[in-house]
Amino acid sequence: MKNLKGNSLIKSNAIWIVFILEVIIFAIASGGTFVTGSNIVNIARQVSYYGIASIGMTFVILIAGIDLSIGSIITLVNVVCAFLMVNAGMNMWVAVLAALIMATLIGVINGAMVASIGIPALIATFATQTIFEGVAYLISGGRPIAGFDQNFGLFGRWSIGPIPICAIIMILCFVLGSFILNKTYFGRYFYAIGGNEEAAELSGIRVNRVKYLIYALSGLFAGLAGIVLLSRSGSAQSTVGKGLEFDVITCVVLGGVSVNGGVGRMSGVIAGVLIIGSLTNGMILMDVSEYTQMVVKGIVLAIAVGIDCLSKKRQAV
Amino acid sequence: MSEDFVLELEHIRKEYPGVVALKDVTLQLRRGEILGLIGENGAGKSTLIKCCSGAVVPTSGKIKINGKEFDRMTPQLAAENGIAIIYQEFNNVGELSAAENLFLGRPIRKGMVIDRKAMEEEAAKAFDQLQIKIDPKELVKNLSVGYQQMIEIAKAIQQNAQVLIMDEPSAPLTTNEVENMFKVVELLREKGVSIIYISHRLEEIFHLSDRIEVIRDGEYVDTLITPKATVDELIKLMVGREMTQQYPPRKPCIDKSKVVLELRNVYGNGDEDMSLKIHVGEVLGLGGLVGAGRTELAEVIFGAKAKTSGQILLNGKEINPKSPREAIDLGIALVPEDRKRHGALLTNSIKNNINMPIYERISKASVIDAATEKANAEKYRKDIQIKCPSINQLVRNLSGGNQQKVILGKWLAANSQLIIFDEPTRGIDVGAKYEIYKLINDLVESGHSILMISSEMEELIGMSDRIIVLAEHQMTGELQKEEFNADTIMTLASAIVDNAENAGVKEAS
Numbered sequence: 001m002k003n004l005k006g007n008s009l010i011k012s013n014a015i016w017i018v019f020i021l022e023v024i025i026f027a028i029a030s031g032g033t034f035v036t037g038s039n040i041v042n043i044a045r046q047v048s049y050y051g052i053a054s055i056g057m058t059f060v061i062l063i064a065g066i067d068l069s070i071g072s073i074i075t076l077v078n079v080v081c082a083f084l085m086v087n088a089g090m091n092m093w094v095a096v097l098a099a100l101i102m103a104t105l106i107g108v109i110n111g112a113m114v115a116s117i118g119i120p121a122l123i124a125t126f127a128t129q130t131i132f133e134g135v136a137y138l139i140s141g142g143r144p145i146a147g148f149d150q151n152f153g154l155f156g157r158w159s160i161g162p163i164p165i166c167a168i169i170m171i172l173c174f175v176l177g178s179f180i181l182n183k184t185y186f187g188r189y190f191y192a193i194g195g196n197e198e199a200a201e202l203s204g205i206r207v208n209r210v211k212y213l214i215y216a217l218s219g220l221f222a223g224l225a226g227i228v229l230l231s232r233s234g235s236a237q238s239t240v241g242k243g244l245e246f247d248v249i250t251c252v253v254l255g256g257v258s259v260n261g262g263v264g265r266m267s268g269v270i271a272g273v274l275i276i277g278s279l280t281n282g283m284i285l286m287d288v289s290e291y292t293q294m295v296v297k298g299i300v301l302a303i304a305v306g307i308d309c310l311s312k313k314r315q316a317v
Numbered sequence: 318m319s320e321d322f323v324l325e326l327e328h329i330r331k332e333y334p335g336v337v338a339l340k341d342v343t344l345q346l347r348r349g350e351i352l353g354l355i356g357e358n359g360a361g362k363s364t365l366i367k368c369c370s371g372a373v374v375p376t377s378g379k380i381k382i383n384g385k386e387f388d389r390m391t392p393q394l395a396a397e398n399g400i401a402i403i404y405q406e407f408n409n410v411g412e413l414s415a416a417e418n419l420f421l422g423r424p425i426r427k428g429m430v431i432d433r434k435a436m437e438e439e440a441a442k443a444f445d446q447l448q449i450k451i452d453p454k455e456l457v458k459n460l461s462v463g464y465q466q467m468i469e470i471a472k473a474i475q476q477n478a479q480v481l482i483m484d485e486p487s488a489p490l491t492t493n494e495v496e497n498m499f500k501v502v503e504l505l506r507e508k509g510v511s512i513i514y515i516s517h518r519l520e521e522i523f524h525l526s527d528r529i530e531v532i533r534d535g536e537y538v539d540t541l542i543t544p545k546a547t548v549d550e551l552i553k554l555m556v557g558r559e560m561t562q563q564y565p566p567r568k569p570c571i572d573k574s575k576v577v578l579e580l581r582n583v584y585g586n587g588d589e590d591m592s593l594k595i596h597v598g599e600v601l602g603l604g605g606l607v608g609a610g611r612t613e614l615a616e617v618i619f620g621a622k623a624k625t626s627g628q629i630l631l632n633g634k635e636i637n638p639k640s641p642r643e644a645i646d647l648g649i650a651l652v653p654e655d656r657k658r659h660g661a662l663l664t665n666s667i668k669n670n671i672n673m674p675i676y677e678r679i680s681k682a683s684v685i686d687a688a689t690e691k692a693n694a695e696k697y698r699k700d701i702q703i704k705c706p707s708i709n710q711l712v713r714n715l716s717g718g719n720q721q722k723v724i725l726g727k728w729l730a731a732n733s734q735l736i737i738f739d740e741p742t743r744g745i746d747v748g749a750k751y752e753i754y755k756l757i758n759d760l761v762e763s764g765h766s767i768l769m770i771s772s773e774m775e776e777l778i779g780m781s782d783r784i785i786v787l788a789e790h791q792m793t794g795e796l797q798k799e800e801f802n803a804d805t806i807m808t809l810a811s812a813i814v815d816n817a818e819n820a821g822v823k824e825a826s
Contacts, residue, residue, distance in 0.1 A: 196664070
């Protein structure tokens with residue numbers, strides 16, 4: 001038993017060791033550019049939006065689900081929020097609120113398909129991914145929408161001192177995510193459902209309701225990520241979120257959340273986000289082509305899931 | 318050996334880690350006979366046939382087919398040596414025709430192409446031989462269960478089976494279909510096929526078999542010549558054992574004036590016409606064979622499955638729980654049969670397991686009161702003596718008995734009034750069993766009521782205050798403590814009751 005504990009202690013810290021090694025390697029390889037203050041701020045800005053989105057995804061994967069629709073939700077939030085502000089002349093805050101509500105509702109649709117109808121999460125969210133990517137094109141006509149209120153820079157461009165506000169938003173979201181997971185009964189339910197759905201139901205958890213909640217939260221966090229991204233780029237593009245779910249899933253799984261459900265912690269996900277963020281940034285600094293980046297990230301995802309599955313196999317024996 | 322045995326099993330033993338499924342079973346099957354194989358739930362019948370099919374490798378013992386000795390079977394060896402097994406689940410493909418199913422995996426071909434016509438002709442012949450009327454072109458999914466079973470039998474005969482092992486073949490069939498199946502089985506005997514017929518239904522065994530072998534607790538008990546055997550004798554042999562186990566003493570605590578749970582003609586989840594009462598401080602035992610509908614009844618009371626008609630009353634008030642959540646809030650709890658799948662949350666801690674049903678009660682604005690959470694877990698860890706280094710330990714790492722205690726702790730924390738135990742001591746070692754029995758006593762003595770489903774005769778008799786027996790999803794009898802008797806219970810469970818009398822009761826009420 002002691003041995004087991006020791007092992008898991010190393011395991012939960014292993015991810016941070018990986019992160020530190022990564023930083024050292026990039027620092028040396030980039031001749032120090034990687035660890036300059038301005039690049040660190042840069043990384044913080046870059047990771048903020050998928051950091052935010054990864055919180056909802058953490059909940060989803062904890063119950064052994066998956067949400068492939070978040071890339072499309074991010075795109076749609078970009079387009080809709082921009083459309084409301086520019087084309088409809090809506091107040092910035094109202095537009096943001098409307099976009100977030102819409103993102104949450106898309107999550108509810110996912111929840112309905114998964115929980116009430118029983119469509120496998122992979123297929124249900126794949127369908128909504130396609131649907132809402134199409135909707136985003138229909139609204140924008142494929143053209144970028146730009147020309148926002150100056151104040152809209154708040155979410156993605158402004159800083160307090162050296163610290164970007166979007167990084168602060170991300171940190172607040174992580175605090176909230178940890179709080180939900182560790183201090184509220186919802187967190188207990190997530191772990192229980194991920195561990196054994198049937199036993200969870202028989203222990204009095206209304207599993208379907210919790211699933212609705214989780215997919216709605218996934219939509220909401222993705223929506224918030226979309227707002228941050230829109231504010232940063234200053235222009236809504238119909239392709240902006242494409243493939244983002246991939247990065248987010250990689251962060252979460254890399255952070256030690258088991259794809260089989262029931263296992264994982266927020267702190268691990270934070271490390272996962274930082275690793276993927278600095279990996280992307282480091283590769284850009286070193287002029288690695290976008291396609292090579294794809295190869296590297298794909299391998300990272302496969303390794304992360306592989307480690308998870310191997311440890312599960314060993315437990316079974 | 319002068320006698321002509323097709324199949325002989327000699328001193329078959331099968332051990333699993335921690336459990337001996339078969340201790341020592343010997344079986345001899347004569348050429349052209351029907352041998353009935355009977356035994357209680359868990360006697361080892363299934364394991365024994367799996368040894369014949371090659372699905373299970375015996376730890377020791379010999380298998381002889383036509384005098385040829387084997388240490389073990391493989392599915393292929395079994396087929397080569399003419400052993401075929403008809404399981405309760407069929408291996409038919411619904412989208413293919415009867416003929417195609419008959420030749421599944423080894424179609425008649427003309428060069429590369431499947432010769433449908435030849436197959437249909439052959440199939441027609443095969444069906445004729447068994448005197449069954451099936452159109453070879455008909456899709457199997459359009460055939461009744463009885464005919465699907467016939468195809469399985471025909472397939473076995475087509476493949477030159479000399480030994481046909483039938484595991485509860487009548488279970489999925491209607492009365493008419495059973496009669497047809499009997500005819501086919503008797504026809505096969507005339508043709509020299511040897512048959513091992515496994516059934517819970519003693520009447521069928523008497524009707525069909527030439528000899529009857531009884532096994533009990535993984536051991537060979539006796540073989541009887543059918544015409545000389547009696548039902549009473551068989552039941553005695555099946556139940557057999559003396560009451561060896563000691564049960565902890567219980568203070569008298571039943572309050573007959575207070576009915577906790579009452580069912581009035583409840584139908585649903587497969588069960589029919591269930592009526593019963595459970596009093597305060599009472600352990601009501603629910604006996605019957607596996608598949609008699611006991612777990613199904615528990616699921617209905619616990620809100621996991623819906624009832625279709627009838628009334629459930631809790632403390633005199635009608636209730637209609639539509640989910641486990643609702644049942645739990647009403648004070649009903651279920652300790653399920655499959656502890657690892659349905660009972661305990663193995664990947665969660667003891668603390669989380671115990672508090673799981675009451676998290677919403679101990680939270681304010683969804684934030685858990687951590688002190689109460691911990692106090693609860695510690696209380697039940699102490700009260701029911703869950704042996705663990707810490708309440709933060711994962712339930713996965715506990716022994717079966719301690720897992721069961723965690724589940725019980727969860728329901729006590731939820732303030733349950735009626736606790737349904739489905740096989741409370743399955744897979745739990747002897748010492749821990751005694752502890753569970755003591756806990757059950759503590760529960761009723763402190764005013765809880767218990768519905769206990771058990772397939773262990775001793776446990777049922779030793780722990781119950783009253784026993785209701787189910788067979789085939791119906792109630793077949795109720796016994797008061799002074800009437801408890803293993804033979805009577807077994808008889809009721811085997812559904813050898815006067816059906817007319819039953820029907821009469823139904824009409825009267």
